[in-house]
Amino acid sequence: MIKPIAVFVTLTAAGMTALAAWDRGGTLLDRLLLVSMAVVIVLAVHLLPALSRRPAAWLVWAGCLLCAVYGHLTFLTHANLRAGDLRASQSSLSAATERQIDLVQASLSHIQARPVATVAAELAASKSWRDRAALKVEIAQGKRGEQLRDELGRLSQLATTALVTEAADPVAARLGVVTGWSESAVTVVIGLTFSILIELVGALLWFEALRLPVTPASPSQPAKEQDITEEITAVTDDITRVTAAINSGECKPTVGGIRVFMACSQTRAMELRQRYLEGG
Numbered sequence: 001m002i003k004p005i006a007v008f009v010t011l012t013a014a015g016m017t018a019l020a021a022w023d024r025g026g027t028l029l030d031r032l033l034l035v036s037m038a039v040v041i042v043l044a045v046h047l048l049p050a051l052s053r054r055p056a057a058w059l060v061w062a063g064c065l066l067c068a069v070y071g072h073l074t075f076l077t078h079a080n081l082r083a084g085d086l087r088a089s090q091s092s093l094s095a096a097t098e099r100q101i102d103l104v105q106a107s108l109s110h111i112q113a114r115p116v117a118t119v120a121a122e123l124a125a126s127k128s129w130r131d132r133a134a135l136k137v138e139i140a141q142g143k144r145g146e147q148l149r150d151e152l153g154r155l156s157q158l159a160t161t162a163l164v165t166e167a168a169d170p171v172a173a174r175l176g177v178v179t180g181w182s183e184s185a186v187t188v189v190i191g192l193t194f195s196i197l198i199e200l201v202g203a204l205l206w207f208e209a210l211r212l213p214v215t216p217a218s219p220s221q222p223a224k225e226q227d228i229t230e231e232i233t234a235v236t237d238d239i240t241r242v243t244a245a246i247n248s249g250e251c252k253p254t255v256g257g258i259r260v261f262m263a264c265s266q267t268r269a270m271e272l273r274q275r276y277l278e279g280g
Contacts, residue, residue: 050211
């Protein structure tokens with residue numbers, strides 16, 4: 001059960017770092033090489049503790065962990081940016097502001113009046129009532145154009161503010177208010193936590209999955225131990241009988257006497273006599 005979970009975690013981490021490496025690359029060859037390197041580093045972080053017990057392996061593992069965390073942070077940062085762009089594009093405030101900007105630009109494109117100061121100077125110097133009437137109309141259009149340009153600037157600023165606001169991560173923003181940190185700091189801390197956790201979980205799972213199983217005791221082993229115990233007990237009993245018989249005079253302390261008394265082979269009698277002499 002552990003191994004499938006370990007495979008899933010490793011594939012997830014490898015996918016994250018591979019996508020981050022793909023985003024960092026320029027040409028197709030650069031991207032392929034960066035992806036390969038990133039995946040190798042993630043595999044090293046997950047498998048080295050289970051495959052190697054050398055002290056130097058831990059130094060390599062620590063370096064790979066730092067590189068893997070950097071890759072995960074890159075992925076999380078890019079994912080957060082993409083999510084922010086999506087939120088901003090789907091914002092109703094941004095959409096309404098963009099529509100107002102389009103309307104103002106369309107109205108402004110129909111105004112061909114010259115600057116108001118220039119037209120006002122000509123109006124002051126003109127004596128013809130027809131020219132003065134035309135210049136007054138142009139001044140009115142010029143003022144209208146200035147108002148539209150001011151409105152366009154205000155709407156552009158409002159659209160920029162809406163984009164920044166909608167693109168921000170709402171959870172990170174609220175955590176920043178609670179902790180007093182900036183939104184960027186909160187995002188980095190959360191990303192570091194996620195990145196380190198997924199690497200440590202993967203390494204732990206593979207360590208447990210590849211750990212050598214404990215070999216159960218052989219069923220014949222207790223029987224062998226029991227046979228040895230019984231044999232030692234039998235030898236002890238025989239020595240006790242021989243010793244008692246020799247002390248009581250029933251048996252001579254010789255190999256022949258012990259052989260006759262115990263009704264055993266000569267080898268057995270020699271062994272019992274040797275044990276008797278050692279005990280005496």
